[in-house]
Amino acid sequence: MLQISTGPNQLWEVDYRDADTIMLNNQPFTWDVAELSPGRFHILHEGRSYNAEIVSADFGSKNIVLKLNGQRVELQAKDRFDLLLERMGLSNANAAKVNELKAPMPGLIVDVRVQPGQAVQKGDPLLVLEAMKMENILKAPADGTVASIKVNLRDNVQKGQVLVQFS
Structure with a gap:
């Protein structure tokens, strides 16, 4: 099950088992979709025709931007795990500002x-x-700007040691 929103007042629950069995807010959703080219589709739903184009898709953050009949639509999806974290009060954990990167292990x-x-x-x-x-590639935990690098090439580091600070 997915929860899809296009804003604070537009929320849908989508349950799908396969491309032919889709439930939208606990009601069967029937449509006919034809891919015109990669990322471009023609959709028929309830006698209406729609042209859809995927403008961008960030599957990590579950954000999708579409053009539907030329109009821009931004979708935010939440799966069952996102919803569980939200119910537990942990949904803002990813939004916290990251100020530093620490060594996950000595090396x-x-x-x-x-x-x-x-x-x-x-x-x-x-x-x-x-x-x-x-060799372990240490990656940026969030978007930001590198303020300082606290280590040099060939330095031995300990677990928990600050390696990079962000501003």
Whole structure:
């Protein structure tokens, strides 16, 4: 089950088992979809014709931007895990500002891929930490700007040591 919203007042519950069995707010949803080209579709629903285009899709944050008959529509999806975290009061855990990256384990810094002042996005590689004969790429935990790098190439680091600070 997914919960899809297009704003604070537009919320739908979508349950799908396969492409032919879709329930929208506990009612059967019937449609005919034809892919015109990658990311472009023609949809028939209740006697109406729609042209849909996927403008962007961020599957990590579950944000999708569509053009539906030329009009921009932003969708935010929440799966059952997102909804459970929300009920537990943990939905804002990802929104917290991250001020630093700490070493997840002891090891040796074998590559530094950023510099102070550089803007990074969540998931961008920052450093490479060699531990137990394996190279681990340490990635940005959130979008931000590198304020300072607290280690140098070939430094030995301890678990929990601050490696990068963000502004």
